[in-house]
Amino acid sequence: MTEVTLSDRGDALTLNHCGATARFHAIWLRDNAWDAGTRAPGNGQRLIALRDIAEDLAITGARIAGGQVHLTFAPEGREIAYDPGWLMANSYDRAAPRTPGWLADGAEAWGAGLMNDVPTGDFDAVRTSSEARRTWLAQIARYGFAKLEGGPVRDGALFDVVDLFGHVRQTNYGAKFEVRTEVNPTNLAYTGLGLQAHTDNPYRDPVPTVQVLYCLESTAEGGENMVVDGFAAARRLRDENPDWFDVLSRNCARFEYAGEAGVRLTSRRPMIELDPDGALRAVRFNNRSAAAITDVPFDLMPVYYAAYRRFGQIIDDPAMEVSFRLNPGESFLVDNTRVLHARKGYSGAGTRWFQGCYADMDGVRSTLAALQAPAREAAE
Amino acid sequence: MTEVTLSDRGDALTLNHCGATARFHAIWLRDNAWDAGTRAPGNGQRLIALRDIAEDLAITGARIAGGQVHLTFAPEGREIAYDPGWLMANSYDRAAPRTPGWLADGAEAWGAGLMNDVPTGDFDAVRTSSEARRTWLAQIARYGFAKLEGGPVRDGALFDVVDLFGHVRQTNYGAKFEVRTEVNPTNLAYTGLGLQAHTDNPYRDPVPTVQVLYCLESTAEGGENMVVDGFAAARRLRDENPDWFDVLSRNCARFEYAGEAGVRLTSRRPMIELDPDGALRAVRFNNRSAAAITDVPFDLMPVYYAAYRRFGQIIDDPAMEVSFRLNPGESFLVDNTRVLHARKGYSGAGTRWFQGCYADMDGVRSTLAALQAPAREAAE
Secondary structure (H helix, E strand, O other), X not given: OEXXXXXXXXXXXXXXXXXXXXXXXXXXXXXXXXXXXXEOOOOOOEOXXXXXXXXXXXXXXXXXXXXXXXXEEEOOOEEEEEOHHHHHHXXXXXXXXXXXXXXXXXXXOOOXXXXXXXXXXEHHHHHHOHXXXXXXXXXXXXXXXXXXXXXXXXXXXXHHHHOOOOOOEOEOOEOOEEEOOOOOXXXXXXXXXXXXXXXOOOOOOOOOOEEEEEEEEEOOEEOOEEEEEHHHHHHHHHHHOHHHHHHHHOOOEEEEEOOOOOOOEEEEEOOEEXXXXXXXXXXXXXXXXXXXXXXXXXXXXXXXXXXXXXXXXXXXXXXXXXXXXXXXXXXXXEEOXXXXXXXXXXXXXXXXXXXEEEEOHHHXXXXXXXXXXXXXXXXX | OEEEEEOOOOOEEEEEEOOEEEEEEHHHHHHOOOOOOOEOOOOOOEOOOHHHOOOOOEEEEEEEXXXXXXXXXXXOOEEEEEOHHHHHHOOOOOOOOOOOOEOOOOOOOOOHHHHHHXXXXXXXXXXXXXXXXXXXXXXXXXXXXXXXXXXXOOOOXXXXXXXXXXXXXXEXXXXXXXXXXXXXXXXXXXXXXXXXXXOOOOOXXXXXXXXXXXXXXXXXXXXXXXXXXXXXXXXXXHHHOHHHHHHHHOOOEEEEEXXXXXXXXXXXXXXXXXXXXXXXXXXXXXXXXXXXXXOOOHHHHHHHHHHHHHHXXXXXXXXXXXXXXXXXXXXXXXXXXXXXXXXXXXEOOOOEXXXXXXXXXXXXXXXXXXXXHHHHHHHO
C-alpha cells in the first residue's frame, strides 16, 4: 500500500509505503527527479543545476497511479513521477546522529579471531568468475584486506591483481617497488628490520588507498606478514577513553618523507580521521614517517601523547593481529586507509622478495557495486 | 641569545631564542630528536616507535653549548642535542585556534581581480629551468591553478605537463580522456553544452587532486574556460552566513557516476571539507554527479538546500570568475580540491579538441618543496 500526504504549504510530502513512513522536502524531491528533463537518459547525469529550480517551489498536487507517486510542482506546473521504492531507499527522515566512530558502508571491525577465517580468494577464480570476484571484493570492502592465492611467480604479476578492480597509482617509488634487503636503502622497508604495524605513505595526500604486496621469493627465516584493523583499534581506544579518541581525531598530526633527491612529501592530517558526521574514515599510523606534531595546542599535547601511546599499544596487542606467511605467487591487498600492516624481522640464509604497488579503493567499490547491481535489481 | 629553563618535574622546557619564547614537553622533545639513534641518517626516517620511549620520561639536565641545546633524559640517561632554530620553527606553543575556514599552506583566496594577472608559465622555461618551474608550481600552490603556454600541439603532450611534477592518476576514463563533441556521450563533458563551474569526479574517493586540460584544436565559437576559487567562495558564504557554511561543512553530500558498464562510483563527502581544526581542505561541487543527499537530518534539509543554493550563486557570480581562451599548445592545471572550472557552450562551425588527465597535488607540493629547500637552507 502506498499513500501520500502533502503539507499545508506544499513544502513537504509524507510517504507511506510498504509499512514504512518518511517525509521528504519539495526541494529535495524536485532536485532528485529522474525524468528525462532532469537526468540524461544514457549516463544518468543531472542536466539541471539548483539555480534552475525556483526558490518558491511548492508541490501543488500528489497522486498515486501505476505504482508511482506523481507530484505536480509550482511554479513549473509540471508533473513528475517517482518510484516509491527508490524514495524509501533514499529516505533521510531518521533519528539523530550516532556516537562518533561508527562504521559506514558495511565495514565490520575484527581482531585476532579472524585468523581462523582469513579472507582469501583464488587468483584464477577471481580473474575468470564474476561470482568469485564479487566475493573477494566484498571481503575487502567488509574487512579492509584479503589474500589472493595461486597466482603466477613472475615479475610484475601484482599488476594482474590491480587489473581485477582498478588502476595502479604511480608514485615516486615507481609503478611498483621491490621490497627486499638493500644496502643504503632509501626506505627502511628495504631492510630486514621488523616494521611496526603501520599504514603506508601517510605523508602523501591523498594517501594511496590500496596497497598490494606480492610474494615472489620467500626462503628466509621470519618475515611473516601481519595486519591489524585500524578501525577496530580506534573504536577500542574510544571505548577505553573517549577523550583520547577525541584528541587524536580533532587534531592534525604531520608526516614527512624526504629520503630521495627531489622528493619532499609532507602532510598535515589526523591519525584518526572522521567524516563530519562522525563515521570512521581513515587511520594514519607510521612511526617512521611521523614528523614533529605542531598543530596540537600546548595544553593538549600531554593528553595527545598519552592517546598516541595508548593507540600504539592497542595496535601492538596480539589480540588485534592476524598474521600469515605468504609463499611465492601469493599476495595480499589492504585498504590502506583502514588496515595497518607489519612485517616481522628476517635475516640469515635465504631470500625474501616482494613487489608492492598502490591503487585506490574507489576501483574496488565501483567494481563491486557494478557486480552487485544486476543482482540487486533482479531482487527488487 | 639562547636560554633554557626546565620545569620542576622535568616534563617541560622553556626556550628563549632570538627574542622568541616557546615551551616544549619532554615527550615531544624525545620523540623529535634527530640523533642517529632516533633517525636513520640517510633517509631521515624514525627508527624508534613511541613504545620505545619510557612513560616516566623526564628531562634531568639542560645546557647550551656550541649553539645547540643539550638535554639529558631519564631514565635513558642519554644527552641529545637540538638545534634551537629547528625547535622554534616547530613551536606548538601558540594562541587558540582560528575561525573555521582559515587557509593553510600559504593559499591565497582570489576573485575576478586575478584576471589581470593570470598565473602563467612558459612550457619550455618551466621544463628546463628550476627557477621557472619553482615559480610556476608556487603559483599553483598559492592560487590553485595556472596556465602553461607555448607547448607542442601533439597528441599526449599533456603528459609532458604532468612530468613536470608528478604522475598521472589513471581512472576508468583512461590515462587521458578526449574532450570533444561525441554522439551518445558517456559524460556530458563530451558535448557542446556549457558546464557550470564544478570540481571533477567528486564521486571518486580519493578525488583526483589535479586536473590538466590541454588544448589541441580550438576554432569553434565559444568554449572559453573559466575558473573559480572554491576556497574564496566558501569563505564568502561563511562571511555572509556562518550557519550556511557550517551546514555544508558538517554534513556529507553524495555523488555518483554510473555512465559506463562496469562502473558505479559513489562517494559520501561534504561539499565544503574542513580539517579537524577548521582549515579549508576541499570543495566538491558538481550538479551533474550530485546524488540524492541522504545524510542530512530531516530538520536541517531546508537550511542545507538554502546554503547549497547560495553557494552555487556565489560560484556563478562573475565577480568570482577568471576566464581565458586557450589556443592549441596551451593548457591549464587546477587543484581539483579547491578550484572549480567551467566551460562556456560552443557549437557551429569549427572544432574544439582538448585532452585531459588527472594527477595529484602531493607531487606539486613535493617538487616545489624540494626546489625551495636549498634556497631555504642557504637563507638560514
